[in-house]
Amino acid sequence: xTQTFDKNTRTEAPxxxxxxxxxxGFLDYHRDTFRWKCSGLSQEQLARTHPPSTMTLGGMMxxxxxxxxxxxxxxxxxxxxPAPFDGIDWDADPDWEWxxxxxxxxxxxxxxxxxxxxxxxxxxxxxxxxxxxxxESVEQSSTQGAxxxxxxxxxxxxxxxxxxxQADLIRESIDGETGE
Amino acid sequence: MSDSAADARVDPPLHxxxxxxxxxxxxYHRDTLRWKCSGLTQEQLAQPLPPSDMTLGGMMxxxxxxxxxxxxxxxxxxxxxxxxxxxxxxxxxxxxxxxxxxxxxxxxxxxxxxxxxxxxxxxxxxxxxxxxxxESVRKxxxxxxxxxxxxxxxxxxxxxxxxxxHADLIRESIDGQKGE
Numbered sequence: 001x002t003q004t005f006d007k008n009t010r011t012e013a014p015x016x017x018x019x020x021x022x023x024x025g026f027l028d029y030h031r032d033t034f035r036w037k038c039s040g041l042s043q044e045q046l047a048r049t050h051p052p053s054t055m056t057l058g059g060m061m062x063x064x065x066x067x068x069x070x071x072x073x074x075x076x077x078x079x080x081x082p083a084p085f086d087g088i089d090w091d092a093d094p095d096w097e098w099x100x101x102x103x104x105x106x107x108x109x110x111x112x113x114x115x116x117x118x119x120x121x122x123x124x125x126x127x128x129x130x131x132x133x134x135x136e137s138v139e140q141s142s143t144q145g146a147x148x149x150x151x152x153x154x155x156x157x158x159x160x161x162x163x164x165x166q167a168d169l170i171r172e173s174i175d176g177e178t179g180e
Numbered sequence: 181m182s183d184s185a186a187d188a189r190v191d192p193p194l195h196x197x198x199x200x201x202x203x204x205x206x207x208y209h210r211d212t213l214r215w216k217c218s219g220l221t222q223e224q225l226a227q228p229l230p231p232s233d234m235t236l237g238g239m240m241x242x243x244x245x246x247x248x249x250x251x252x253x254x255x256x257x258x259x260x261x262x263x264x265x266x267x268x269x270x271x272x273x274x275x276x277x278x279x280x281x282x283x284x285x286x287x288x289x290x291x292x293x294x295x296x297x298x299x300x301x302x303x304x305x306x307x308x309x310x311x312x313x314x315e316s317v318r319k320x321x322x323x324x325x326x327x328x329x330x331x332x333x334x335x336x337x338x339x340x341x342x343x344x345x346h347a348d349l350i351r352e353s354i355d356g357q358k359g360e
Binding site for chain 2: 013014015016017019022023026030050051052053055133134136141144145146147148150151154155157158159160161162163164165166167168169170172173176178180
């Protein structure tokens with residue numbers, strides 16, 4: 001049982017586009033790149049590390065699912081976390097999603113991830129309708145006030161790209177697959 | 181940049197116009213790469229994390245040519261900066277990765293800083309004339325479209341972030357240093 005994703009179905013971010021189209025294009029490209037990096041692997045392979053790092057691809061998928069609903073659902077839209085992230089004592093177990101991913105089935109992880117991406121896109125659409133890319137987050141940062149949607153989108157692009165870089169090396173160490 | 185370089189980085193502002201936001205994120209990731217490569221010897225900069233053959237020194241030299249290529253060559257229509265203008269690329273498309281081990285840390289850093297300075301001059305010059313919709317002089321590989329300055333800037337952010345993800349794991353394997 002594995003996750004499937006054909007990297008040839010990724011859509012490149014358009015090279016001549018307005019700001020919003022470019023940002024969403026790059027975000028979708030990196031979400032799909034990440035799906036591809038995790039595809040075709042068993043539950044055991046998704047739980048492998050590339051020492052000395054302790055990161056795993058499965059943990060990363062659960063972490064990025066949490067990031068999607070954390071930034072777009074919780075911070076931007078002011079909503080609570082969906083299950084399974086809503087009942088966690090994060091202070092007691094700050095790396096819960098990384099630590100528990102190995103217990104999840106491959107398809108279960110991907111379904112959670114896809115659901116969080118869908119929820120995030122709804123929150124983005126709602127924020128755009130109320131304020132465009134300058135729309136302010138409902139939840140505030142600790143010291144600098146609200147986040148703009150522009151900042152959150154760019155942050156998610158660099159968050160994904162950084163994790164995809166880590167995923168490149170982890171995946172290569174699992175089965176030799178490489179590629180941008 | 182010293183070992184405390186992580187603290188010298190400036191976080192992108194939470195609220196800003198498009199140009200300020202893009203340039204702030206790009207600067208943040210350039211500085212992250214400087215930090216990931218700082219405090220290491222020439223030998224350590226040439227140390228891969230197998231099975232990948234990437235090295236931090238090669239990455240610094242690679243990103244120097246990526247800067248020159250996108251901004252000086254593709255956008256402005258000019259030549260690569262030295263020493264990249266004199267390389268026989270057909271003989272070795274990965275020349276910068278393969279030769280970095282011969283360069284001292286100071287030489288690599290000076291080359292990188294110069295490439296960043298030249299790239300910023302191109303961006304400053306372009307923005308003095310117009311906005312992010314300005315199109316590149318050179319076209320894409322299929323020859324059917326130019327690139328907007330906007331696309332090039334967002335691409336550079338994700339290019340750096342992805343390589344910084346590689347750098348995270350490589351650096352941790354060299355001396356245990358971690359961190360975003």
